Amino acid sequence: MASSALTKPQMRGLLVRCLRFRIVRAFIVSLGVAALCKFAVAQPRKKAYANFYRNYDSMKDCEEMRKAGIFQSAK
Template identity: 75%
Template sequence: MQESSSALVKPQSHGLLARCLRFHIVGAFIISLSAAAFYKFAVAEPRKKAYADFYRNYDSMKDFEKMKKTGIFQSTK
């Protein structure tokens, strides 16, 4: 009988956790940076632009008079 144990390769267990953690930490860092960049350019910047466009031509007294005419305010005449 021949010994087949010499043909089997031992599994690597030394440093396995460190190698897996390094891979997952780098992946999580890249994914979180891409999610933050996506949110900034897809949500935050258009929202800031919409607010700036709205308040650029906004007249609060005109809006107040319009609401006053429709009867929203009951304390003013």
């Protein structure tokens, strides 16, 4: 009587069912991480580079480094 009360475990298709759930979950998590990376890291970095190079004068910077003595071959 005790054995008839227990339900049989699912043996066929168990791996497919578990993997389907986990693959969908992993896909959703990876999309979330990619979006977070794009909007929290890449976009602010692009903006910072654009702001820096908007008013950057390489000749002025080179001249300041030359006066500071960073370049050994240029006087």
